[in-house]
Amino acid sequence: MKPTIALVGRPNVGKSTLFNRLTKTRDALVADQPGLTRDRHYGHGKVGEKPYFVVDTGGFEPVVDEGIMFEMARQTLQAVDEADAIVFIVDGRVGITPQDKIIAQRLRQTDRPVWVAVNKVEGMNRGVVTADFFELGLGDPVAISGSHGEGVRDLINEVLERFEVPVEDEEADHPKFAIVGRPNVGKSTLVNAVLGEERVIAFDQPGTTRDSVYIDFERGGQQYTIIDTAGVRRRGKVTEIIEKFSVIKTMQAIEDANVAVLVLDATQEVSDQDAKVASFVLETGRALVVAVNKWEAADTEQRDRIKREISRKLGFLEFARFHYISALAGQGVADLFKSIDAAYEAAMIKIPTPKLTRALQIAIERQQPPISGKVRPKMRYAHQGGSNPPVIVIHGNALDEVPASYWRYLEHCFMKTFKLQGTPLQVQFKRGENPFDTQDKPRAKPNPRSKMRGR
Template identity: 40%
Template sequence: MTDPNDAADPTEALRAGLEDYELDESDISLLDAAPEDLPGADAGPLPVLAVVGRPNVGKSSLVNRILGRREAVVEDVPGVTRDRVTYPATWAGRSFTVMDTGGWEVDVAGLDARVAEQAEIAVELADAVLFVVDATVGPTSTDESVVRLLRRSGKPVLLVANKVDDERGELEAASLWSLGLGQPHPVSALHGRGSGDLLDAVLEVLPQTPRERLGPVAGGPRRVALVGRPNVGKSSLLNRLAGSERVVVDATAGTTRDPVDELVELGGRTWQLVDTAGIRRRVHQTRGADFYASLRTQAALEKAEVAVVLIDASETLTEQDTRIISMVVEAGRALVIAYNKWDLLDDERRHYLEREIERDLVQVQWAPRVNVSARTGRHVERLVPALDTALESWDARVPTGRLNAFLGELVAAHPHPVRGGKQPRILFATQAATRPPRFVIFASGFLEAGYRRFIERRLRETFGFTGTPIEVSVRVREKRRGRPGR
């Protein structure tokens, strides 16, 4: 068997074979990028520009115009974009991050409320905001409500009057002065009219470096978010780790409303711990202060590198517990699960807890587990090695040679099933990012979800990745027409 460490030549041969397939610019940039240039590498932080507005005002079209390529999904139907999605962008030699968001509605429920919540978090995380309004419709009551929220944020806001295709449209855009955000910037995201002037204005309000970085700061303390449902002991754990009563602790659930940052010495190093408000059932089911507390908790998680999810081991695992863990995974943060109040468990409860973990947390078996008691201090020192393990995995990079040698052996032993008389072939793979590790596989056909999960399991078995989510995506590329296969 070939040593994966000596796989440089086979890797180059695999890459050469890719020339027979249709590759676009993003494929080539991914394949040619040096490890230090890939997302997650130790590069300087970039400022964040959030693009927000009502549904179907052209936010994603504007994002594509800013990027100079079609990245965001665009469709003439409200609600196509639901989550926050970030893209790297460059204008006039300056780089920044663009955050696309779903349509922002007020006083809505269900999925629409979730979308609005994501937009509010985007504003919380941004350094500047583009507020997009449909100039052909004019200002609406929803637009006016969004303006009030934007003013409260204190962030620089540029008002974008979209769908201005001619001089008549510019006259219609003038009505947007009534929103009180200053001069509207008339653009046509579809045709590009006015986009250059808008980007020049963006660079004037966007700082050279972000107000606060999402994730790690080179040489700074690692950021740890303490998250969990109300009254599981997050504030008690922070006080125990800090060695003093830094945070108010009360038996009443919901005592903590705003995230509380504390620099704490653990294991001979400084860590930045963030105590957060307890996350209740669903954000759109909360009201008033609880809603904004949950919102700030999610924003605090986005700014962290690793999350310690506290679970009350003395009580039955709940849907809230599993949902909070899923939220950490979806945010791409390293994960440690701490079972608190361990001193209250008897043998029977421990037996049932193990069964609950096997049943309900099977998808995160890779997360380090620590059994602690914030009240007595039992085993809290075990959090540090668990955090170190999770963060090391979160930062880990697999050399391209090792990765392709691993996949070659895996596919030889367990080929993809034949479907419809066809069997997709894995052509090449590379790690596209760290924090968390993201892998891109180039294949000649669609890889079934079950087979992708199989690859993920084997990646964990071979390379570890204890304590971090990993993502495996597939780019299907067809052979170039008119060229013989090799």
């Protein structure tokens, strides 16, 4: 089993920079601002043939007893309990601080092995800069530079020497779903309800989650990854550079997921921003499930209103399933999960060419494509061109003349025939080669509706 290494320390000592170095990604937000990372952030690292998990934690302020900083400290302590090893990061340029001493005292009380990493030592005398940190009583400090990579490999090798680390096998595919929506609609509360524990911070303050948090878990014998994302605000309200990065992280999480769960607030109106998030999900071709949260807090008038607004503003999501839930009370979460599974299966479906061609022939028998000028488009066969979303490529002649209405008809027929509930579908036309046609025309015609959805 792969060991888990937790990175802990005061705010702004370089934990997220080291996390990105270890995972060879830019998954953790990095900026010269204390308190940027708020939740536990999990990633995969590997040194040679030795794989491991690494956890980036929020800045640890152990003297704070309320508010968001208290919640961050609580998350850090929970990460320490879950970890197999702890890397305590301190700032070599600042030197030892009273907060460092308090954190060290907390860490000495755990039974986990601890390494002190003195960060930001590039260009400095390592022996001199690490000398003060022996006072922490946690063994020999190790000098590193997370931003330049100096000493990082030696540190991790030293940590991993303590564990029986298996050679990493190729990981099997499993569903990944992202929880998306505006700030303060209950996304993190829903994540905690799915996991059955307080894995991410759920705090009554908009914008609590700034980074996208990837969490692996198992349910009913099936492996999953759930992604808790930052709330996407209106562009005009995205003023801070950190907020802008959070929006980018949310969009990247949607692209990285198989299924997006769009969370709406039953006590608020469906906004243009909700529709834009849904449109982006469709543009990326991801499967979608909609969760209308806080249903228990909505009165009859609010419930009727939001159903009308969903029909009016989100009518282009006719393929998605809607659930009216209470994440706080855990009501409706089990049924929501069934729809996530169904949407994933639909998005990843593999359809043999003979079945697709037969479904195409049946659709044509019911309703032929309209004649354009003197020509009626002729469709010969279909095959699958991709998954997530499913792409169906139809071959034939004069396919450039197929109108959008017939395109929609074919989409509906394929989705109904193969029961593709919860995923968008892309139909593409590919005309046959004409040896006497010397014009340079594209052979594949994309679906024009992919740019029309959500408008």
